[in-house]
Amino acid sequence: MTMPLKMLESFLNKRISLLLKDNRVLEGKLVGYDDYMNMVLEDTEEKTDEMTRKLGVVILRGNNVVRMTLVG
Amino acid sequence: MTMPLKMLESFLNKRISLLLKDNRVLEGKLVGYDDYMNMVLEDTEEKTDEMTRKLGVVILRGNNVVRMTLVG
Amino acid sequence: MTMPLKMLESFLNKRISLLLKDNRVLEGKLVGYDDYMNMVLEDTEEKTDEMTRKLGVVILRGNNVVRMTLVG
Amino acid sequence: MTMPLKMLESFLNKRISLLLKDNRVLEGKLVGYDDYMNMVLEDTEEKTDEMTRKLGVVILRGNNVVRMTLVG
Amino acid sequence: MTMPLKMLESFLNKRISLLLKDNRVLEGKLVGYDDYMNMVLEDTEEKTDEMTRKLGVVILRGNNVVRMTLVG
Amino acid sequence: MTMPLKMLESFLNKRISLLLKDNRVLEGKLVGYDDYMNMVLEDTEEKTDEMTRKLGVVILRGNNVVRMTLVG
Amino acid sequence: MTMPLKMLESFLNKRISLLLKDNRVLEGKLVGYDDYMNMVLEDTEEKTDEMTRKLGVVILRGNNVVRMTLVG
Numbered sequence: 001m002t003m004p005l006k007m008l009e010s011f012l013n014k015r016i017s018l019l020l021k022d023n024r025v026l027e028g029k030l031v032g033y034d035d036y037m038n039m040v041l042e043d044t045e046e047k048t049d050e051m052t053r054k055l056g057v058v059i060l061r062g063n064n065v066v067r068m069t070l071v072g
Numbered sequence: 073m074t075m076p077l078k079m080l081e082s083f084l085n086k087r088i089s090l091l092l093k094d095n096r097v098l099e100g101k102l103v104g105y106d107d108y109m110n111m112v113l114e115d116t117e118e119k120t121d122e123m124t125r126k127l128g129v130v131i132l133r134g135n136n137v138v139r140m141t142l143v144g
Numbered sequence: 145m146t147m148p149l150k151m152l153e154s155f156l157n158k159r160i161s162l163l164l165k166d167n168r169v170l171e172g173k174l175v176g177y178d179d180y181m182n183m184v185l186e187d188t189e190e191k192t193d194e195m196t197r198k199l200g201v202v203i204l205r206g207n208n209v210v211r212m213t214l215v216g
Numbered sequence: 217m218t219m220p221l222k223m224l225e226s227f228l229n230k231r232i233s234l235l236l237k238d239n240r241v242l243e244g245k246l247v248g249y250d251d252y253m254n255m256v257l258e259d260t261e262e263k264t265d266e267m268t269r270k271l272g273v274v275i276l277r278g279n280n281v282v283r284m285t286l287v288g
Numbered sequence: 289m290t291m292p293l294k295m296l297e298s299f300l301n302k303r304i305s306l307l308l309k310d311n312r313v314l315e316g317k318l319v320g321y322d323d324y325m326n327m328v329l330e331d332t333e334e335k336t337d338e339m340t341r342k343l344g345v346v347i348l349r350g351n352n353v354v355r356m357t358l359v360g
Numbered sequence: 361m362t363m364p365l366k367m368l369e370s371f372l373n374k375r376i377s378l379l380l381k382d383n384r385v386l387e388g389k390l391v392g393y394d395d396y397m398n399m400v401l402e403d404t405e406e407k408t409d410e411m412t413r414k415l416g417v418v419i420l421r422g423n424n425v426v427r428m429t430l431v432g
Numbered sequence: 433m434t435m436p437l438k439m440l441e442s443f444l445n446k447r448i449s450l451l452l453k454d455n456r457v458l459e460g461k462l463v464g465y466d467d468y469m470n471m472v473l474e475d476t477e478e479k480t481d482e483m484t485r486k487l488g489v490v491i492l493r494g495n496n497v498v499r500m501t502l503v504g
Contacts, residue, residue: 001084001103001104001105002103002104002112003104003105003106003112004104004105004106004110004111004112004131004132005106005110006104007104007112007129007131008131011131012433020498021094021136022453022455022498023094024498026499031433031434032433032434032435032436032438032439033433033435033436034435034436034437037110037133038436038437038469039436040434040435040436040439044501055499055501056501056502057439057501057502058499058500058501059436059439059440059443059499059500059501060436060498060499060500061469061494061497061498061499062133063135063495064453064498064499065133066092066094066096066132066133066136067098067127067130067131067132067133067136068130068131068132069116069127069128069129069130069131070128070129072128073156073175073176073177074175074176074184075176075177075178075184076176076177076178076182076183076184076203076204077178077182078176079176079184079201079203080203083203093166093208095166109182109205134205135207137205138164138166138168138204138205138208139170139199139202139203139204139205139208140202140203141188141199141200141201141202141203142200142201144200145228145247145248145249146247146248146256147248147249147250147256148248148249148250148254148255148256148275148276149250149254150248151248151256151273151275152275155275165238165280167238181254181277206277207279209277210236210238210240210276210277210280211242211271211274211275211276211277211280212274212275213260213271213272213273213274213275214272214273217300217319217320217321218319218320218328219320219321219322219328220320220321220322220326220327220328220347220348221322221326222320223320223328223345223347224347227347237310237352239310253326253349278349279349279351281349282308282310282312282348282349282352283314283343283346283347283348283349283352284346284347285332285343285344285345285346285347286344286345289372289391289392289393290391290392290400291392291393291394291400292392292393292394292398292399292400292419292420293394293398294392295392295400295417295419296419299419309382309424311382325398325421350421351423353421354380354382354384354420354421354424355386355415355418355419355420355421355424356418356419357404357415357416357417357418357419358416358417361444361463361464361465362463362464362472363464363465363466363472364464364465364466364470364471364472364491364492365466365470366464367464367472367489367491368491371491381454381496383454397470397493422493423495425493426452426454426456426492426493426496427458427487427490427491427492427493427496428490428491429476429487429488429489429490429491430488430489
């Protein structure tokens with residue numbers, strides 16, 4: 001069995017894609033997180049239906065996150 | 073009586089279907105979860121009204137989940 | 145006085161109908177629950193305005209539930 | 217001063233009307249409740265803008281309730 | 289400094305107006321409350337955009353409240 | 361570093377403007393607050409897109425607040 | 433690994449941009465925060481789809497925040 005936080009640890013220093021509750025997608029290198037799944041991303045790109053934008057370092061509140069995947 | 077987390081344990085290593093609050097459906101092999109029903113899925117497919125998409129490994133926040141069933 | 149969790153216990157192994165926050169209705173045999181009113185249903189049917197669907201065994205997150213009644 | 221849970225106790229075995237967050241109204245005899253204001257109603261009628269329906273015994277999750285009043 | 293619960297205490301036995309999250313307004317005599325700002329009102333009138341209605345004694349869940357003021 | 365509650369303390373007895381989640385703005389003299397950022401305002405004016413209204417003393421639930429600023 | 437609150441500390445006394453749940457953007461110098469990610473900003477500008485506005489010192493409730501980035 002792979003605990004969610006253990007899997008998140010394996011995502012460290014890799015590019016991940018996060019779907020947020022407002023349908024926004026953030027793609028960036030995961031450099032940190034805490035027990036609430038607050039996260040720190042580097043080299044982040046943000047994508048909505050209308051646009052793509054470079055954001056650099058992003059701190060993200062975990063309660064906005066729906067799902068996380070590795071970018072492949 | 074079958075406790076919900078006990079039933080979830082019996083879903084381990086099987087393909088499950090998750091309905092999320094935003095009406096999105098995730099289908100994948102359940103490889104882990106925690107007490108908040110955060111989950112780890114493998115070989116995940118995501119289905120919305122508009123599209124189907126392969127996502128691979130997914131970490132899912134439990135508070136977005138409505139219901140879980142076995143696929144089968 | 146009948147405590148809600150005591151009443152829920154009396155629903156065990158009976159068919160119940162659950163109204164969810166998104167207006168979805170789940171009907172199935174209640175085979176388990178926990179203190180958060182997460183529930184396990186068997187032989188579940190799901191009904192929305194548009195369709196009815198057989199789901200089999202369902203694990204349901206309690207925070208999506210509005211009300212529960214006995215069926216039949 | 218009348219504490220809310222004390223007032224709720226005085227509603228026991230009387231018909232009450234509950235307004236829910238989705239604008240649904242439940243009317244029934246209050247036969248039990250807990251500290252989260254989860255409730256058990258008997259002889260329940262449910263009223264939405266479109267219809268009235270008999271529901272019998274209902275277990276209601278407290279976090280969906282807006283307000284409670286005595287009926288009649 | 290006047291703590292919110294201290295101010296609420298000073299509203300006891302006076303007519304207050306409560307704005308709820310769904311834009312509903314309840315006006316009534318405050319006869320009780322608890323630490324969650326659940327409240328008991330007497331001689332309550334409910335006002336929405338469409339109508340005014342007499343409700344008598346009302347138990348109100350605090351998490352639906354936006355703001356409270358004295359009437360008159 | 362200025363902690364949020366410390367800054368809020370410095371707002372005491374000054375006129376502040378509060379933006380609420382429903383886009384409502386309350387302007388009044390801050391006379392009290394607690395750890396949940398529930399607040400007491402005096403000489404309050406409420407502004408929505410459609411109107412301005414005098415409200416006098418207002419008790420405000422903190423979980424409806426988006427941001428606070430000094431007025432003037 | 434960089435914990436989110438540690439990264440937030442490194443944002444102190446720098447201009448940051450905050451995206452809120454209602455799509456509002458606040459840009460200002462971060463001068464303080466607490467464990468709930470409540471924040472204090474100075475020289476704040478607020479941007480919505482319709483307008484830009486100077487707000488000065490702002491206290492922001494953390495539960496409205498989606499993501500934070502450095503400006504510039």
